[in-house]
Amino acid sequence: MSASASIALLEALAALDESIASLTTTLAQSEGRLQKIAAERATLVVAHQVLETRQHDEEVKKRALEDEVRNLGRQSEQARDRQFRVHKLVDVQTVEREREELQRLSRDKRTEVEHQDALLTSLRAETEALNVREKALDKEISGDGDRYASTAGEAQGARDGKIAERRAIETQLAPPLLRKYDQVRERRGTALAKAFGGRCNSCQMALPPTFFQKLRRDAIIDQCPSCQRLIYAANP
Ligand SMILES: [Zn+2]
Incomplete structure (x- = not known):
């Protein structure tokens, strides 16, 4: 499955988790x-x-x-x-x-x-x-x-x-990605983050420039080095 397809699924998952928590x-x-x-x-x-x-x-x-x-x-x-x-x-x-x-x-x-x-x-x-x-x-x-x-x-x-x-x-979703998502969510409350302007938009920490560039260039999903949330470029 392509990274962009996985991202779409993860975003849907995060939205559902938010609704479930509020309900x-x-x-x-x-x-x-x-x-x-x-x-x-x-x-x-x-x-x-x-x-x-x-x-x-x-x-x-x-x-x-x-x-x-x-x-x-x-x-x-x-x-x-x-x-x-x-x-x-x-x-x-x-x-x-x-x-x-x-x-x-x-x-x-x-x-x-x-x-x-x-x-x-x-x-x-x-x-x-x-x-x-x-x-x-x-x-x-x-x-x-x-x-x-x-x-x-x-x-x-x-x-x-x-x-x-x-x-x-x-x-x-690929099982390892789902496992990772659930693990982070359990620890942090939310499991998804976007890389934007060189930062993680969830924990606000600056990302290493090469890491940030890689997220943008390859349009992949990785983990924020600071908060461990699954992170991807907001506008690759
Ligand atoms: Zn972070």
């Missing part, structure tokens, strides 16, 4: 996004459960506090009834102090109930925020999720096509 990236991104949404959704479910348990516990605490307030109210009423029944001044004063103490305790407990209410309100707001985020994610999963999946599907199909095209070219 592989698209595929990974689509799959990555889907996995990220699913992971966030799972985290939210756990957070939701934790929050629900906490809310339940705090509601139980609130009811206990309200019971205490009622209890203290009853005790206070009983003390008042007792106050009417006692006659000695010292006893009246004792009961009076007792009532005041009960009323103070009752005020404190009511304050605690208010704090508990505020806490529950903020927990409910947190739950609501989680619900909103969950709904948004569900929408993303059902809408964008399908879109990501179809992007991934398309990328997969296109990539399979490009890989098949590559196989067809592989069979036409």
